[in-house]
Amino acid sequence: MPLAIDFLQTGSMADSTSKDRQEITFSSVPKAVVSRLSLYLRELQQLLGEGKQTVRSGELGKRLGFTDAQVRKDLTYFGQFGYPGIGYRSEELVQAIRHILGTDIEWRVVIVGIGNLGKALLGYKGFASQGFQIVAALDNDPKKMGTKLEGVKIHPITELKKVVRQHRARLGMVAVPAVAAQDVVDQLVDAGIDGIVNFAPVTINLPNHVSQVGVDLASELEQITFAVAKRLQMHNEA
Amino acid sequence: MPLAIDFLQTGSMADSTSKDRQEITFSSVPKAVVSRLSLYLRELQQLLGEGKQTVRSGELGKRLGFTDAQVRKDLTYFGQFGYPGIGYRSEELVQAIRHILGTDIEWRVVIVGIGNLGKALLGYKGFASQGFQIVAALDNDPKKMGTKLEGVKIHPITELKKVVRQHRARLGMVAVPAVAAQDVVDQLVDAGIDGIVNFAPVTINLPNHVSQVGVDLASELEQITFAVAKRLQMHNEA
Numbered sequence: 001m002p003l004a005i006d007f008l009q010t011g012s013m014a015d016s017t018s019k020d021r022q023e024i025t026f027s028s029v030p031k032a033v034v035s036r037l038s039l040y041l042r043e044l045q046q047l048l049g050e051g052k053q054t055v056r057s058g059e060l061g062k063r064l065g066f067t068d069a070q071v072r073k074d075l076t077y078f079g080q081f082g083y084p085g086i087g088y089r090s091e092e093l094v095q096a097i098r099h100i101l102g103t104d105i106e107w108r109v110v111i112v113g114i115g116n117l118g119k120a121l122l123g124y125k126g127f128a129s130q131g132f133q134i135v136a137a138l139d140n141d142p143k144k145m146g147t148k149l150e151g152v153k154i155h156p157i158t159e160l161k162k163v164v165r166q167h168r169a170r171l172g173m174v175a176v177p178a179v180a181a182q183d184v185v186d187q188l189v190d191a192g193i194d195g196i197v198n199f200a201p202v203t204i205n206l207p208n209h210v211s212q213v214g215v216d217l218a219s220e221l222e223q224i225t226f227a228v229a230k231r232l233q234m235h236n237e238a
Numbered sequence: 239m240p241l242a243i244d245f246l247q248t249g250s251m252a253d254s255t256s257k258d259r260q261e262i263t264f265s266s267v268p269k270a271v272v273s274r275l276s277l278y279l280r281e282l283q284q285l286l287g288e289g290k291q292t293v294r295s296g297e298l299g300k301r302l303g304f305t306d307a308q309v310r311k312d313l314t315y316f317g318q319f320g321y322p323g324i325g326y327r328s329e330e331l332v333q334a335i336r337h338i339l340g341t342d343i344e345w346r347v348v349i350v351g352i353g354n355l356g357k358a359l360l361g362y363k364g365f366a367s368q369g370f371q372i373v374a375a376l377d378n379d380p381k382k383m384g385t386k387l388e389g390v391k392i393h394p395i396t397e398l399k400k401v402v403r404q405h406r407a408r409l410g411m412v413a414v415p416a417v418a419a420q421d422v423v424d425q426l427v428d429a430g431i432d433g434i435v436n437f438a439p440v441t442i443n444l445p446n447h448v449s450q451v452g453v454d455l456a457s458e459l460e461q462i463t464f465a466v467a468k469r470l471q472m473h474n475e476a
Contacts, residue, residue, distance in 0.1 A: 031461070032269070034460070034461055034464050035461065037460070038454060038456070038457035038460045038461075039441075039454075039457070041460075042439070042440075042441070042454065042457075043441060063441060064441060100464070101460045101464050102460075102463035102464055102466060102467030107459070107463060109459070115358070115361070116354055116357040116358035116361050117355075117358035117361075117362070119354040119358070120353070120354035120355035120357070120358045121455070122354075123354050123355075124355070124455055124456075126439040126454070126455060127455070127459070129456075130456040130459070130460065132456065132459050170466070171459060171462060171463075173459075178363075194462075194466045195462035195463070195465065197458050197459060197462065201280070201362075201363070201364035202280075202284075203277075203280070203281060203284070203301060203302060211461075211462045211465035211466055211469070212462070213458045213459075213461045213462055215453075215455075215458055216276060216280065217359070217362055217364060217365070217453075218276070218362075218364040218365055218367075218370065219273065219276035219277075219280075220435050220453055221345070221365070221370050221409060221411075221435060222272070222276045222279075222339045222340075222368065223269070223272055223273065223276075223449075223451045224432075224433035224434070224449045224450070224451055225339055225340035225345060225409075225433070226272050226275075226338070226339050227433065227449035228340060228432045228433050228449055229339070229340030231447070231449070
């Protein structure tokens with residue numbers, strides 16, 4: 001049985017016994033639960049758009065392919081949100097999840113590398129609606145300097161530190177070729193960024209105080225081929 | 239403790255008690271383990287590129303920020319790969335992981351939606367090196383019809399079924415706007431596709447025999463804001 005291996009390492013509760021314990025500390029929430037919070041949030045926002053002010057765990061789960069027990073269990077990490085005989089109040093749960101995810105405040109983001117992927121990220125509608133404001137773009141192609149894409153100005157990477165500080169950006173998305181990724185990441189860290197999403201297909205090294213998520217597009221396909229291969233295996237055994 | 243909620247549902251071993259049990263059946267491998275297999279594979283390929291024919295679990299883990307125990311535990315789901323006093327043989331483990339992930343054969347992929355994201359996917363170097371061949375692209379912009387991008391021809395979406403079958407594509411990547419996603423997915427299912435990677439920020443419905451992975455780019459950022467918010471919380475408590 002796989003257990004603690006999935007847990008976000010955010011320190012031990014034992015250190016804060018004498019402190020105020022009213023505030024929830026999410027010291028051991030599995031990454032998969034955090035991923036599902038994003039899915040619940042998106043679905044609740046869609047429900048609100050459909051005018052549904054309340055939703056039961058069974059309905060929320062069904063729309064996402066999860067059981068009602070799983071929805072309840074995931075949310076239990078963070079508190080009590082359901083009302084007997086009613087279910088969840090959509091707007092209230094949206095606000096609660098945004099608070100848990102830290103997206104009830106706006107995050108200022110820079111994108112480094114304005115090739116096709118960088119352009120796609122600049123044009124992606126899903127960021128602004130979730131509280132992420134792209135404040136600047138950086139590239140090293142002289143032809144792109146000073147131009148704007150999707151209303152965002154493109155700066156030379158040599159000015160990265162200045163641009164990050166001027167715009168008070170806290171997150172960076174890295175969409176440069178693999179060979180350039182670590183150098184760009186080092187510059188972002190030096191500029192004081194809090195977190196990095198790395199799209200380059202390479203492992204990057206970061207100090208402990210900077211969070212990272214790596215998006216490996218081939219890995220997404222491998223999740224599927226694994227599932228398909230397993231299905232075929234079962235089929236052959238049947 | 240979160241447990242079975244993460245498990246890929248690929249049926250029960252109990253159904254096959256009378257069958258040949260030599261073949262490993264991966265009936266209950268957590269999704270997170272499958273994700274990490276992709277990371278191990280990428281790192282092993284990089285090690286081979288550096289001329290390192292063997293690697294110990296500690297070194298492999300260290301390069302990815304995992305413990306040696308976690309590396310060994312993850313691989314134990316699939317068999318015994320280490321050699322006493324040597325560690326893993328890089329090439330052998332690469333082949334084994336590709337077999338487990340199902341990528342020791344080539345997968346033919348179509349991309350639907352050739353906006354910036356679709357273009358980025360067409361140009362992404364990480365697919366071909368992992369065994370994914372993009373055989374066709376589809377879009378509904380008349381100006382793009384018949385043109386080629388990255389050597390791949392763009393067809394009208396109205397010809398989706400024909401194109402998928404002609405090219406014997408088994409996977410589809412969906413990079414169309416959210417409102418169009420379900421319709422495109424239905425067409426891919428109708429064409430007989432085995433799996434779908436959905437980049438549209440919307441939940442899609444699929445029959446059970448088709449696998450899916452959803453890539454929600456805002457969700458990647460939320461993983462990071464969650465981690466940053468937790469760190470600040472710990473800091474404030476300290």
